[in-house]
Amino acid sequence: MKKKSLSLTAKDRRLGLMLLLPSIIILCAVIVYPMGHSLWLSFQNLNISNPARGRQYVGFQNYLEVLRSDDWWLSLLRILYFVAADLLVGISLGLGIALLLNKERKGKGVILAIIVFPYVLAPIVNSLIWKLIYDPNYGFLNGLLMQLGIIKDYVPWLAKPTLAIVMLIIANLWQGTPFSIVLFLAGLKSIPREEYEAAAIDGASKSASFRYITIPHLWPIIYMNVVMKTILTFKLFDIIYSLTGGGPGGSTTVVSMLIYRETFEYMKFGQGAAMSFLLLILVLLLVVIYSRMFKEEEI
Amino acid sequence: MIKKNRIVFLVSLMILALILPAMAQSDNAVELNTLEGPSHVQFLAQRFQELADAKNIKVNLNVLPYGRDAVLKLVASFMAGGSQYDVFVLDCVDVARYASAGWLYPIDDLVPDSYRKDIIPFAKEGMMYQGKWYGLPWSSEWKSFIYNTSMLQKEGLKEFPKTWRDVVAYSQKLQKGKVVKYATAFSWAQKECLICDFVALAATFGGNFFDDNLNPLFNKGGAVDALQWMIDSIYTTKIVDPASLMWTEDDVQAAMKQGDIAYSLSWGNPLVRMNNPDESKVVGQVEIGMMPSVDGKHPYTVAGPMGYAISKNTKHPKEAWEFIKFMAGPEGSRIGLEREGYPAGWKSVIEDPQIQNKFPELKKMALQSQYIVNRPAVPWYGEFSVMLAEELHKALTGKMTAQQALDEAVAKTLEIKKAY
Numbered sequence: 001m002k003k004k005s006l007s008l009t010a011k012d013r014r015l016g017l018m019l020l021l022p023s024i025i026i027l028c029a030v031i032v033y034p035m036g037h038s039l040w041l042s043f044q045n046l047n048i049s050n051p052a053r054g055r056q057y058v059g060f061q062n063y064l065e066v067l068r069s070d071d072w073w074l075s076l077l078r079i080l081y082f083v084a085a086d087l088l089v090g091i092s093l094g095l096g097i098a099l100l101l102n103k104e105r106k107g108k109g110v111i112l113a114i115i116v117f118p119y120v121l122a123p124i125v126n127s128l129i130w131k132l133i134y135d136p137n138y139g140f141l142n143g144l145l146m147q148l149g150i151i152k153d154y155v156p157w158l159a160k161p162t163l164a165i166v167m168l169i170i171a172n173l174w175q176g177t178p179f180s181i182v183l184f185l186a187g188l189k190s191i192p193r194e195e196y197e198a199a200a201i202d203g204a205s206k207s208a209s210f211r212y213i214t215i216p217h218l219w220p221i222i223y224m225n226v227v228m229k230t231i232l233t234f235k236l237f238d239i240i241y242s243l244t245g246g247g248p249g250g251s252t253t254v255v256s257m258l259i260y261r262e263t264f265e266y267m268k269f270g271q272g273a274a275m276s277f278l279l280l281i282l283v284l285l286l287v288v289i290y291s292r293m294f295k296e297e298e299i
Numbered sequence: 300m301i302k303k304n305r306i307v308f309l310v311s312l313m314i315l316a317l318i319l320p321a322m323a324q325s326d327n328a329v330e331l332n333t334l335e336g337p338s339h340v341q342f343l344a345q346r347f348q349e350l351a352d353a354k355n356i357k358v359n360l361n362v363l364p365y366g367r368d369a370v371l372k373l374v375a376s377f378m379a380g381g382s383q384y385d386v387f388v389l390d391c392v393d394v395a396r397y398a399s400a401g402w403l404y405p406i407d408d409l410v411p412d413s414y415r416k417d418i419i420p421f422a423k424e425g426m427m428y429q430g431k432w433y434g435l436p437w438s439s440e441w442k443s444f445i446y447n448t449s450m451l452q453k454e455g456l457k458e459f460p461k462t463w464r465d466v467v468a469y470s471q472k473l474q475k476g477k478v479v480k481y482a483t484a485f486s487w488a489q490k491e492c493l494i495c496d497f498v499a500l501a502a503t504f505g506g507n508f509f510d511d512n513l514n515p516l517f518n519k520g521g522a523v524d525a526l527q528w529m530i531d532s533i534y535t536t537k538i539v540d541p542a543s544l545m546w547t548e549d550d551v552q553a554a555m556k557q558g559d560i561a562y563s564l565s566w567g568n569p570l571v572r573m574n575n576p577d578e579s580k581v582v583g584q585v586e587i588g589m590m591p592s593v594d595g596k597h598p599y600t601v602a603g604p605m606g607y608a609i610s611k612n613t614k615h616p617k618e619a620w621e622f623i624k625f626m627a628g629p630e631g632s633r634i635g636l637e638r639e640g641y642p643a644g645w646k647s648v649i650e651d652p653q654i655q656n657k658f659p660e661l662k663k664m665a666l667q668s669q670y671i672v673n674r675p676a677v678p679w680y681g682e683f684s685v686m687l688a689e690e691l692h693k694a695l696t697g698k699m700t701a702q703q704a705l706d707e708a709v710a711k712t713l714e715i716k717k718a719y
Contacts, residue, residue: 048378049681050719051400136542137559159544161696247489248544249692264371266682 042273049267062274071250071258072275076282078165079254083233085169086176091225093173094180095218101181102188112185119178123238130171131243134158158244161251168252171239176232180225187221188214223294227287234283255279328357329618331385334373336365342639350625356618358386366491370681377402381612385619389434389608391425391673392491392680397608398428399678404609405431409620417629421671422644425604428676434606435627436644437635440567441602441671442499443664444591449584450561453478459588461595463503463528466562470538473561481540483562486548487529489692494674494684495601496564497691500525502599502672503592509675515712518705524593526694526701533695544695556581566603570660571640587663590670602671604644679719686711 008016042062046055066072101112118126133140136156145151158164191214199209215222237256240246246253246261253261259279263272328351335343340362347358361384363369370393376383381402389397397403410432422436446459451469454476460466470482486492498508506521516522532539540560543551548566555563556572556579565572572578573585590598607623609616625631633648635641637657643649649668655661677683687708694704 047719048374049396049400050678051378136540136545137554154542156540156542156545159541159696161698244545245489247689247692249489249696249698250689251696253689261685264367265685267374 038273039277041269042277044270046270047266047268055270058270062270063278066271066274066278071253072255072278074250075253075255075258078252079234079236079256081165082169082172082236082254083230086172086229086233087226090173090177090229091180091222094177094225095184097177098181098184098188101185115181116178118175119182121175123175124242126171126175127239127242130174130239134167134243159248161249164244164248165252168240168243171243172233172236175239176229179228179232183221183225184218187218191217219294223290226290226294230286230290231283234279328355329615330357330359331613331615331618331622332359332361332383333622334361334363334369334384334387336369336388337362338365339639339641342635346626346631346634350622354618354621354625356621358622373397377610381610382614384610385613385615386607386609386622388437389426389606391602391604391606391676392684394426394433394608395428395676395678396680398431398433402611403433404611404613404616404619405433406435406609406620406623407432410435414628417645417647419644419646419649419668421602421668421673422604422606424676425602425673426606426608434608435623436632437605437607437627438567438641439602439604439644440642441667442495442564442566442600443569443587443667444589444600445555445563445565445569445573445585445587447555447558447561447581447584448586449581450478450558459586460591461589461598463591463593466591467532467536467538470561471536474538479559479561481560482538483532484540484546484551484554484560485529485543485564486546486551487543487692487695488545488547489688490547491684491688492547493688493691495603497522497525497529497687498672498674499564499590499599499601500529502601503590503597504528505593505597509677513675513677513716515709518702518709521593523701523705526691526705530694530697530701534697544692555585558584564600567642568640568658568660568664570658587660587667589667597670598667599670599672600667602673604673606644677716679715682715683712686715 043057043059044055045053045058045061047053097115101108101115121129132138134157136142136154136159139157141157142151142154146154155163157167195213196209199213204212235256236254237260240252240254240257241260244252246257255275256279259272259275262268262275340360343360347360351357363372369388373384373387377397377400389403394403414435418436419439421441422439423432425439426432426434426436450473451457451459454469454472456469456472460469466483473479473482485496487496501508501517501522504521504525506519506523506525507516508522509515509517529539533541533543540546540554546554548564551560551563552565552569552572554560555565558580569587570585574582576582590600592598607627609619609623613619626635627644629643629645629647632641632643632645633651633654636643636648636654648654649661649665674680675683690699690704690708690711693699693707694701698704699707
């Protein structure tokens with residue numbers, strides 16, 4: 001009997017291509033073309049509110065101007081502060097809560113639903129909730145701290161530069177940590193019980209089990225958390241836009257705010273596009289670094 | 300036979316489907332598209348219907364949140380040919396930008412003499428750029444200084460303060476007497492509202508923003524004094540609620556309506572809202588006064604006149620002019636004021652005894668209307684305003700002194716002007 005070949009015939013390939021074609025066209029229309037156009041814009045001097053000047057090809061001038069600007073570097077430092085807080089506090093908190101929730105207990109499902117709630121809310125709704133919480137005169141936070149006797153006077157949380165950024169980080173953690181919890185919970189479920197039982201028989205302490213069994217198994221989840229949180233935090237916009245608008249005194253103006261401002265308020269599309277691509281390069285660079293770091297750890 | 304009848308029935312349906320839409324269009328009504336903010340939508344729909352009945356002009360209402368969203372949508376429509384919106388509400392701060400880009404239809408040749416004599420100067424100035432007129436006034440408002448008289452009476456304060464020094468003294472008395480925690484609050488969030496308040500305060504200290512060649516002057520004299528007063532009012536005299544640094548006008552108004560503060564600045568006709576028992580706890584307690592100033596002789600305030608304007612490339616300029624006359628001419632403005640409280644930009648309306656009987660506070664407001672300044676009319680206002688708000692905030696949050704912040708703002712203004 002003649003064996004049927006496993007390789008695709010030209011007809012199969014054509015059919016496959018035909019089936020993929022609609023998706024390819026849509027992807028090109030909504031991703032490839034806008035990105036290509038945006039890249040092209042980044043080499044143009046284009047202020048659409050000044051049509052008399054038209055657009056001029058300026059090469060890398062937009063990129064150089066961005067890199068020379070203090071605002072860019074300051075906003076980058078601010079978002080790195082957000083990222084660092086999100087990675088250190090957010091991931092530790094996510095892992096801690098996931099470990100607590102991993103144990104079988106009554107009402108676990110309800111607790112999990114409450115914890116995941118901020119993640120399923122629309123970001124703008126989250127922002128409005130935090131606006132109410134931080135309200136200096138009628139806010140929940142001031143009310144609570146006053147009743148507990150921790151503060152003597154109402155604090156305008158978002159009116160002080162150093163405090164405002166911390167309050168935004170807390171609001172962002174509240175929104176982002178459930179994502180880590182869900183990922184870690186899924187990871188913890190996949191660790192075989194037998195490994196813990198064997199370790200216990202061998203006399204391993206709980207901390208040793210955590211160090212040598214839990215963490216190695218969760219390593220890919222930690223990697224995914226770090227990458228996703230970095231990407232999500234770098235594009236953080238909603239909370240900052242609605243709570244402080246970049247203030248007070250520009251102290252919460254991060255890169256995404258700067259890009260928005262340059263593009264949609266100043267209408268300088270060329271510079272806005274250049275900033276976006278610089279941000280893209282930076283995030284890609286960080287992901288490559290992470291991937292190498294985690295690969296080395298695995299070895 | 301039945302089959303034949305069915306075919307005839309289907310063919311008739313198809314013919315009707317083709318004819319009916321054409322018949323619907325055959326009333327020769329011209330359709331205009333307009334872009335508006337989300338407030339007073341019912342009133343607008345009612346007025347548009349009245350226009351359709353009177354002039355056979357149909358208006359399609361497009362609603363977007365006021366501010367950046369509307370600006371972006373408008374700019375996109377202008378870039379795409381400018382006929383998407385025939386008429387739209389225009390903020391005074393956008394006039395220079397749109398006019399210099401050639402996106403607005405000048406109405407100088409259309410405006411009758413009676414309008415020229417009747418319009419309140421600041422309302423006209425807000426709709427002009429380089430000597431050309433681009434819109435009729437619609438919601439010609441300014442910020443009034445308002446007082447909670449019940450609170451003042453508790454401390455025996457019978458007169459309204461005339462100078463900023465009086466304001467500080469009165470406020471400290473109210474705070475000392477535990478009438479209020481903070482006597483006043485301002486909208487000093489790092490947004491456009493801060494620019495509005497700063498423009499008003501700078502004018503009351505005798506400061507100027509630009510000379511005739513658009514060279515910035517606001518790092519000298521009165522403007523610096525005004526910013527210093529703002530800083531002192533939070534940290535030294537402590538009469539302003541520090542929450543002001545995160546508040547917009549809505550927050551200040553809410554505090555005033557709750558009876559948390561004794562003075563504030565408020566757009567439009569503040570008494571309409573302050574005396575509404577559904578939303579205010581200070582009904583009948585608030586009065587309008589003149590703006591305090593450094594010497595009692597510069598009681599200026601800031602205006603935010605808006606207008607109805609026509610898109611340069613509209614296909615129906617004649618009907619568009621009919622529309623803005625109907626909505627924002629003296630008669631249309633009177634209806635807007637009577638039915639919805641829209642501040643009118645016409646003398647004949649605000650000085651009308653019938654209107655003044657209905658809104659007695661207009662007499663006091665009319666006094667303030669003689670001392671009004673607009674924000675700078677520059678085509679690069681969008682970028683300038685964002686930058687200035689940030690620099691002012693650096694001073695208000697103690698990162699810089701008033702002089703340093705304004706010097707930096709002036710340097711950046713020159714860069715923006717040069718790059719435009």
